[in-house]
Amino acid sequence: MAKISGLGGRLYSGETSFNIVENRKRWYSVSALFILAAIAALVIQGLHLGIEFKGGASYTVTQPTATVAQARSAVAGLGITGEVIVQKIGTSKVRVQTGAVTPAQSQAIETALTTTFGVSAESIDTQLVGPSWGKEITRKALYGLFAFLLAVMLFLAMAFEPKMAIAAIVAVVHDVLITVGIYALVGFDVTPATVIGFLTILGYSLYDTVVVFDKVRENTKSVAANSKMTYSQAANLAVNQTLVRSANTSLIALLPVASILFVGAGLLGAGTLKDLSLALFIGLAVGTYSSVFIAPPFLAQLREKEPVMQALAKRVAARGGAAPVAVTQEVRPTTGSGPRNQPKRKGRK
């Protein structure tokens, strides 16, 4: 642990530094590869939608001796059209899923299950979903998504700067695309709980990005005036300085999610907890990556296009500077210029 802290110190001073912003092409290609794979998986395999989206019925019987074969034969003679999926969940449950059924058919399935397994109708966990329901919740989720992205963009544009808002949104879209792609690729069930997970990832991923951008903003506030380092270099320093923080916040966020996943998948077998935490777990990992490797380089790229920043880059090059270590040592005493800046930062003793 102390070693990591030590690393934090070295990253802070610039003694140890990773060229994250500079190597942006490398991260972009890694992400592009993932996104292409995600899109391919989405197009070829599609998402494995739960009955909430397709319409259908699900019956779960809790009975330790119940077998899949028993349940299958109980349901077989009822004339239910379409595919019937029978699964063993955990050790004591059997779940029967069908396509859309009429209430009468549903009744018949329940009766068949109660007689086969000797359980009461009330102890069967059922879920009936109308065929138009899925469309409705999908539509709502999409509305929510767009409203959220718009609101966040406006908010970040006001709290930080417009280009940061754009970079943050790019990173978020990147996260959702890759996460959804992983779902298509592996064939995990997509349920409303998964969708909650996806939407929460947005918030999380932005949280991480905000932490990094806040530091970027601080480091680059007077970067043009000082002519000591380019915008990219200042941004890179910020990413390095917040690296330990990002790693810690992500780890801390992952711990509870991992424990929900562990308990949800291990104890309950299936359901809300597992679906939600799986989506979160994957999304968080991707989100952490993008907040370090995608958002800041993209932001730097946007800002470097500005004439002021290009002029700055030329000045810095002319000074023959730009050895990151040396530069980071000099960025310290620049403060006192910006308003609301760190009070007593008059230099490193």
Next chain:
Amino acid sequence: MSTPNKPVKTTGRPVRALAILAVLVIGLLATALIQGATSVRLGLDLRGGTSVTLQPRASNDSNKITSEAIDQAVSIIRQRVNSLGVAESEVTAQGSGTNRQIVISVPGDSGRRVVDLVGQTAELRFRQVLAETSALTANDTTTAATPASGVSPVINAKFAALNCANPASRQGTGADAPTDTIVACSRSGASKYILGPAEVLGRQVSKATAGIDQQGASGWYVLLTFNGEGTKAFGSITARVTTLASPQNQVAIVLDGLVVSAPSIREAIPSGNAQITGSFTQTEAQDLANVLKYGALPLAFDRGEVQQVSPTLGSDQLHAGILAGALGLALVLLFSLLYYRALGLVTVGSLAIAGTILYLLFLVLGKSIGFTLTLAGIAGAIVSIGITADSFIVFFERIRDEAREGRSLRSAVESGWLRARHTIIVADTVSILAAVLLYFFAVGGVRGFAFTLGLTTFIDLLIVFIFTKPIVTVIAKWNFFASGHPLSGFSEKSIGRKQSPTPLEA
């Protein structure tokens, strides 16, 4: 925002902040006690029960989905569900404007009855019976041979083909247009009918009650009162049919395309008060009265989702949720203590206080706004442990950054706070934004999740300001921390600051 260039005097007033916190916690506790809220209200997925989500559908062009129509439908369904007498049943509209769904939740085992009851959502109509037969099977030659007069052959053919023994024909479809002549089964499937256009509508019924004849002559009956419009319409249909031969002297009460009852009319009823008698049991009479009274829903509904959770699964999910929460919390605390040493104790304390406030809010909100904790809500709370702890990390790492600049711990805390504060506010605002939008756009479980997520993020913001920061200010004065004790989390080693001038600077 504040104190631009006025260094280090910003110690704040830790004691005052902590006092505010104490007042807040005590206030919440007192509110909960006064309300008599002793346990968190659990959602159906945690204690077993049935929930039905209905999606409004315009039954025809003249029936637009309006906000008022939904409100009215909610109150009608609520009355229906309440008539079942199950404690803590709930009917709510979720979503916004005309884009709302109606969610009905009934705890316990009585879900089946609710599903049946709210299935009867279409409009109640009175129609003249044109033909009736108790024949059940399709292609019954006797009925086909004696078509009702004045009815098109198409309808007669439909009538002949109608098989009421098939459960599918006994489901209400709600597809019966009021102006059409229709064929319909009785609810039990024992008879089938050809029915004329609707002449009286459910909303023209002003009152319906079940009663018992004290002399015992006619047993249970249903007393029916119409409003002005209804009185006129009912008067004219009864005057017309009472002279006809059976079965055309009957008026069918049709709900959702099924005949609930088809009493024969003994005399013209111009007064608007009618009595339906028959060999009713008490339940039958009360059910019929309920149908008449609450039958007139202004909208038709599609059953979006029906979910029945058994009490066993409910308690399993509750236990799993609590276990996951405890495990997640333990891991986060362990990590904080290992990484931040004694400073990690501040995390422990902050999370404990956040947890206490959250629990008290659950209690108070359960009583005051009917907040129920669902599994998705528990997941939201667990996930927020991470978010809450994140803000402490942002703060602590900032302090270390400041200390790396060579500040004393006390001044590092203050200047680190000024910067961490901005980050935390922005990041939490994004989280709250996400929660609020999720809440307004989503239905069902997502709302529960969004609500707890938003609530906990807000609590996080509060705690950081009135507990974490003041506490850190206080302990920064303690020698144990200020001197950089190896276990304090502020040692030279854990900060990574070199005591001697760094080689790079040399």
